[in-house]
Amino acid sequence: MGEVVNVLVAFAVIVFVFKWATSSKDSPADAQSPAAILGFRPKNITQEQVDTVHAMFPDIPRENIHFELLRSGNVQQTSNKILERGFLPAPPPAYYTIYPRTATPDAPRPGPAANTNQNKSAPQPKENLISRYRLENRLDSSAASSATEDPLKWDDSPEKREAGLRERKARMVLAARQRLLAQQQNQASSSEASST
Numbered sequence: 001m002g003e004v005v006n007v008l009v010a011f012a013v014i015v016f017v018f019k020w021a022t023s024s025k026d027s028p029a030d031a032q033s034p035a036a037i038l039g040f041r042p043k044n045i046t047q048e049q050v051d052t053v054h055a056m057f058p059d060i061p062r063e064n065i066h067f068e069l070l071r072s073g074n075v076q077q078t079s080n081k082i083l084e085r086g087f088l089p090a091p092p093p094a095y096y097t098i099y100p101r102t103a104t105p106d107a108p109r110p111g112p113a114a115n116t117n118q119n120k121s122a123p124q125p126k127e128n129l130i131s132r133y134r135l136e137n138r139l140d141s142s143a144a145s146s147a148t149e150d151p152l153k154w155d156d157s158p159e160k161r162e163a164g165l166r167e168r169k170a171r172m173v174l175a176a177r178q179r180l181l182a183q184q185q186n187q188a189s190s191s192e193a194s195s196t
Contacts, residue, residue: 037094043073057082066099067091129173138174 035041053065068078
């Protein structure tokens, strides 16, 4: 009988030591693992994926995009979610323990964006459609071109279709400009008539 008690006590000590050894090894690792903190196993993503989604949707914060990509792991699913909802939810506070906030969320890159960030104090002129599509030289001839519009046709080559679409876009911008000028003239003449 004494041998059975010794075996049971030895077995209980071994089980206790085994549980203590495994729990002390796993506990800190689990507490610090991203899966334990975030509540899901994050997917492997690259900075290029975050940049791709941010380029398509610049009004969505990078942290929101990064968190959603960690969940889905797919740029297309993340983009579809933005298109369906119109936003991405902000990451939980636990996210920032693994991925701390950066001092500047969007680092200025060389190019026009960097120039606008550097000259925030100087007022920037608003770009209108005429200057965006470089139609300044066509402002005078817009009245004649809008009257002679050709019917919509589908060209065979992609280059011709692209050129045709660019031309139609230019005509639409010029026609909208003419309508705006006519509306402004009507408002000016009606305000002059009402003041007299």
